[in-house]
Amino acid sequence: MVAAITQHDTKWVSPSPLWPGSSSTTLGREDFRRPAILRFNTDGFMDELLSVMNDYPENLGEWKARPETWREPMATPPTAAKLQPNQPLSKFKQTQTRQLKRYTDATALAAASALVATDSTQNLPLKLYQPAHQRFYLVTASFVCRKVGLPDRKIDLAKQQKVKFVLRRLLPKDISDRIDPEVCDLSQCDEYAYVLDGDAYRWERVGEAESAANKVLKDNEERLPMFNVGYEEDVDKKRRMLAGYIPVGKREAYLSKEVVESPGADVLPADADAAAAEAAAQKRREAITYLFQLQVGGPWKQLIATADSENGKNSDWNANAPEIAEDSGTPASDDDSAKSGLRDVRDRIQTISWYILVDLVQFLKDYVPKVYSYIADGAAPADLTVAESNLYDALADIGLDRADYEGADFRGLFAKSDIYDSLLDALEHVIDHPGLATDLDLVEYPFERATDNSSQEYQWPSFLFPLADPVNDAPLPDLTVDDPSTTEPEQSQEKIDALAELVGEAIAEDTAKPAPEVHPPKVPKQSNTLGWFYIRCVFESPECGPFHPAIVSESTEAFQLASFFDPDAPGRPVNIPMPLDISPAGLRKFNKNARFMVSDMLCGRFKGARKTTLGDLVLSVLPWPFHKDLPEPGQTSCSKGDLGFGMICSLSIPIVTLCAFILLIIMVILFDLFFRWLPYLFLCLPIPGLKGKS
Known part of the structure; x- marks a missing residue:
C-alpha cells in the first residue's frame, strides 16, 4: 500500500496580533497577507518587544513602522508607558490584564487607527533609519495552516525546517530611469535578489515587482534569520509570531553591489569551471x-x-x-x-x-x-x-x-x-x-x-x-x-x-607568489535611485526536496534604507561633559591616566617640536616674501651617553578633551571662509548656576 502524501496548505500572513485591526477593505486584505515592519526607538528594543508581547500583544500595531522624519517623528506608542520590561507581571496579574482586554479591545483598535489617521507624514516614503539614529526595525509575520482559526504551522527543526527572510531590491525596468524618491511605482520596477556569486554578492533579476512568479528563492540568495516570539492570545491560548532584525546598517554594501540580469532558471553554463577559473x-x-x-x-x-x-x-x-x-x-x-x-x-x-x-x-x-x-x-x-x-x-x-x-x-x-x-x-x-x-x-x-x-x-x-x-x-x-x-x-x-x-x-599566472590580500576599490554599480527595497519571508524544508519547495510570502511595504547622513534622520542624543574648573588649580587635580609609548626617534622629534612658537606657525602660512618654513625639530634621538631610550608619557584626558574642543572651534572658524557653515553648527543655551568654581 502506498501512503498518500498530504499537501499541507500553509501560508505566510501578517503577525497574528495585528489581525483584529485588519479591515475587510482591499487595503486591509493586502495588509493581512503581507508581513509587517515594526519600529522601535530605544536601544532596549528587544526587551520592549518581549514586554509588549507578554503583556499587551493586542496593541502591537502601535509599533508598526510609518513614515517619519526628525521634524515630524512617529507618535510614541501609548502602550509604551505601561510596559515594565525590568519588572515582569505575575501570572495572576497577567490573567487579570487579559480578562480586562475584552473591555478595552475596541479602545485599543481606535487608538491604533488614530495613530495612522493623524500622521501628517503619511504621504512621505517609508524610510528605515540606522541604529546610529536610534531606530531599530523588525520584520514580523505568522506562518499558519489554512484551517479554521489559522493555527501556527509547526516548524520541525529535526527535519532541517527553517524560517528566514530575504531582502529584495526594486529597480526601474529601464535601468537608465530614475525612481521618484518620494513614490515607488511598483508597476515600473523589477525585483532583484541579493545573490552570492563566488565570494561577492550581486543583485540578480527575479522578475517584475510583486509578480506571483517572484515567490521563489534564487540559488545562493542571502537568507537572514528569524526567531520565535511566543505570547498568549487569550487565557491558555498560546500563539507564535516570527520576527527578524532588518540590517539597515548594511545599506552601503547593498547599494554598491553589481546589478545583473538573471543567468537563467538554475542552468549552469557548460564551461562553468573555465569561467570560474578565469574569474x-x-x-x-x-x-x-x-x-x-x-x-x-x-x-x-x-x-x-x-x-x-x-x-x-x-x-x-x-x-x-x-x-x-x-x-x-x-x-x-x-x-x-x-x-x-x-x-x-x-x-x-x-x-x-x-x-x-x-x-x-x-x-x-x-x-x-x-x-x-x-x-x-x-x-x-x-x-x-x-x-x-x-x-x-x-x-x-x-x-x-x-x-x-x-x-x-x-x-x-x-x-x-x-x-x-x-x-x-x-x-x-x-x-x-x-x-x-x-x-x-x-x-x-x-x-x-x-x-x-x-x-x-x-x-x-x-x-x-x-x-x-x-x-x-x-x-x-x-x-x-x-x-x-x-x-x-x-x-x-x-x-x-x-x-x-x-x-x-x-603579470605572470604561474608564479609561486600568492596574490596579496588587498581589496581594489570598485565603482559602485548602483543605478540612479535612492534604493527601494521590500522583504519576503521564507519557509524551507530541504528534507522534502522538490515535493515541498520553499514557501515565500508576499512582499512587505516598499521602503528605503536611510544613509548615515540622511537629512531626515533622527538624531541620537549625545552629551559630552567638559571639565568645569579649567584653572590651573582645577586641572592639576586630574589624574594622568592615558599613556603613550614613545620611541627614541619620536622622542627626539617631540622635544624639537616643543621649541616651535606661535610666530613660527604664523610665518609658515604667510606667502612670499614673509613665508618662513617651520624650524626642523632636530635630527637627534633621546639618549644619555651612548644609551638611547624611549619614554612613557602620561597625559591628562580632561586637558586632551579641552584641546580637541578648542582645535575643533579653530578649524570650524577657519573653514567657514569656504563652507559658510558656522550659522548651522552651534546652538548654545544658557544654564543658570553652572559654574567652574563652586
Whole structure:
C-alpha cells in the first residue's frame, strides 16, 4: 500500500496580533497577507518587544513602522508607558490584564487607527533609519495552516525546517530611469535578489515587482534569520509570531553591489569551471595590479603632484639658480633661502624615489619574473610574451637628462656621474646591491644634503634617480594617454596609470607568489535611485526536496534604507561633559591616566617640536616674501651617553578633551571662509548656576 502524501496548505500572513485591526477593505486584505515592519526607538528594543508581547500583544500595531522624519517623528506608542520590561507581571496579574482586554479591545483598535489617521507624514516614503539614529526595525509575520482559526504551522527543526527572510531590491525596468524618491511605482520596477556569486554578492533579476512568479528563492540568495516570539492570545491560548532584525546598517554594501540580469532558471553554463577559473585569475590580476598602484604608482603620482605644487609656489625657480649663489657660481650658504628651497624639495623627492625603486624591483621579482630577469641579465628570455615585452619597452623609455642638474649642489656626496639617466640602470643598481633595501629600512632620519645625516654612513644609496622634479621634466613612460588635452600634473599621472595597465597585462599566472590580500576599490554599480527595497519571508524544508519547495510570502511595504547622513534622520542624543574648573588649580587635580609609548626617534622629534612658537606657525602660512618654513625639530634621538631610550608619557584626558574642543572651534572658524557653515553648527543655551568654581 502506498501512503498518500498530504499537501499541507500553509501560508505566510501578517503577525497574528495585528489581525483584529485588519479591515475587510482591499487595503486591509493586502495588509493581512503581507508581513509587517515594526519600529522601535530605544536601544532596549528587544526587551520592549518581549514586554509588549507578554503583556499587551493586542496593541502591537502601535509599533508598526510609518513614515517619519526628525521634524515630524512617529507618535510614541501609548502602550509604551505601561510596559515594565525590568519588572515582569505575575501570572495572576497577567490573567487579570487579559480578562480586562475584552473591555478595552475596541479602545485599543481606535487608538491604533488614530495613530495612522493623524500622521501628517503619511504621504512621505517609508524610510528605515540606522541604529546610529536610534531606530531599530523588525520584520514580523505568522506562518499558519489554512484551517479554521489559522493555527501556527509547526516548524520541525529535526527535519532541517527553517524560517528566514530575504531582502529584495526594486529597480526601474529601464535601468537608465530614475525612481521618484518620494513614490515607488511598483508597476515600473523589477525585483532583484541579493545573490552570492563566488565570494561577492550581486543583485540578480527575479522578475517584475510583486509578480506571483517572484515567490521563489534564487540559488545562493542571502537568507537572514528569524526567531520565535511566543505570547498568549487569550487565557491558555498560546500563539507564535516570527520576527527578524532588518540590517539597515548594511545599506552601503547593498547599494554598491553589481546589478545583473538573471543567468537563467538554475542552468549552469557548460564551461562553468573555465569561467570560474578565469574569474579567479582576473581577481588575482586586479589585486596584484592594485598592489603596484599602492607601492609604486600611487607614491610616484604623489611625487609628481608635490613637484608641481612646489614649482607653482616658487615660480621664480629655475634649474640652477636656487642651488648656486647668485654672483659667485659656487654653492650658496645654508642660510640662502632661495637655494635651500629647491634643494630641500629635491631631497624629499629623492628619498621617496629610492624607496619606490626598491619596491618596484621587488614587485617585478615576485609577479613579473621574466621582466626582472631581462633587467638583471640584460638579455631577453626566450619565452618572453608580448605583454612582458611591452612592459620592458615602457620601462626602458623612462629616463632623464643629466644636463638638467648642472647647478645641483651635491655637497661632495655625489658626482654628476652618479645620476642615472635611465630607469633600467637605476633598477639594475638596486638588483646588484641586494642589501640596499635593508639599509634603507635602517635609516632613522630623512635625507638632507644640508645636514650630516646625508653621508654614506647613514645607509643612503650611492646613486640618484629622482622620479619627479619641481623644475625639470619628470622621467615618465612614453605612453599614450586617453585625453592628451589634460594639463599637468594630471597628464603625467595618467602615463603612470597607463604603465600600471601594462603591468596588469604582463603579470605572470604561474608564479609561486600568492596574490596579496588587498581589496581594489570598485565603482559602485548602483543605478540612479535612492534604493527601494521590500522583504519576503521564507519557509524551507530541504528534507522534502522538490515535493515541498520553499514557501515565500508576499512582499512587505516598499521602503528605503536611510544613509548615515540622511537629512531626515533622527538624531541620537549625545552629551559630552567638559571639565568645569579649567584653572590651573582645577586641572592639576586630574589624574594622568592615558599613556603613550614613545620611541627614541619620536622622542627626539617631540622635544624639537616643543621649541616651535606661535610666530613660527604664523610665518609658515604667510606667502612670499614673509613665508618662513617651520624650524626642523632636530635630527637627534633621546639618549644619555651612548644609551638611547624611549619614554612613557602620561597625559591628562580632561586637558586632551579641552584641546580637541578648542582645535575643533579653530578649524570650524577657519573653514567657514569656504563652507559658510558656522550659522548651522552651534546652538548654545544658557544654564543658570553652572559654574567652574563652586
